[in-house]
Amino acid sequence: EAGVAQSPRYKIIEKRQSVAFWCNPISGHATLYWYQQILGQGPKLLIQFQNNGVVDDSQLPKDRFSAERLKGVDSTLKIQPAKLEDSAVYLCASSLGRRYFGPGTRLTVL
Amino acid sequence: AQTVTQSQPEMSVQEAETVTLSCTYDTSENNYYLFWYKQPPSRQMILVIRQEAYKQQNATENRFSVNFQKAAKSFSLKISDSQLGDTAMYFCAFMKLISNFGNEKLTFGTGTRLTIIP
Numbered sequence: 001e002a003g004v005a006q007s008p009r010y011k012i013i014e015k016r017q018s019v020a021f022w023c024n025p026i027s028g029h030a031t032l033y034w035y036q037q038i039l040g041q042g043p044k045l046l047i048q049f050q051n052n053g054v055v056d057d058s059q060l061p062k063d064r065f066s067a068e069r070l071k072g073v074d075s076t077l078k079i080q081p082a083k084l085e086d087s088a089v090y091l092c093a094s095s096l097g098r099r100y101f102g103p104g105t106r107l108t109v110l
Numbered sequence: 111a112q113t114v115t116q117s118q119p120e121m122s123v124q125e126a127e128t129v130t131l132s133c134t135y136d137t138s139e140n141n142y143y144l145f146w147y148k149q150p151p152s153r154q155m156i157l158v159i160r161q162e163a164y165k166q167q168n169a170t171e172n173r174f175s176v177n178f179q180k181a182a183k184s185f186s187l188k189i190s191d192s193q194l195g196d197t198a199m200y201f202c203a204f205m206k207l208i209s210n211f212g213n214e215k216l217t218f219g220t221g222t223r224l225t226i227i228p
Binding site (some may be wrong): 003011040041042043044045056087091098099101102103104106 | 114152153154156157201203215216218219220222223
């Protein structure tokens, strides 16, 4: 069974630039999550989708972060404009009960 | 709101020895799940073990077992016969049971970096 795929694996940008991350969940998984993991901390939920609808985005900084899940499958997370404090690993996960995580994208903002 | 505390930022142990990682949590809920996740340098979070709060019996998965003390709100992970591949960050996590399937929130601790020494 293929796992959760994410790209890119690494991204380095300068502050005020834009960046987008892509996630392809496990086939058939209705629920998709984006987490932000800052160095030295546990992952923090940014947004949760159920199919293509948003279930929880209470911790998403909506002035600069946006996410969509068109057709209830793949998802993209965008940051525009990026700040230094956005440097983190961005994890995508999907579930149909048990949660499976992708390998994450490490973002460095200079 | 639920909180999860891991008081050991780093631990190391010799290969083949046993190590115990600590976790405490704070909640007013009665029905919930507790998890231990492993995050190796590859960054992928891998579920190690899960405990349902309504079960008194401690969960076990091969070399991994937990000591779940509900009244004390404690959930420690024991790794027996530790192996080099166990080197990773370990996160304790809490999930409240909500009747609406899929609308559950997972709260993580800050992690313990475990190093197995050859």
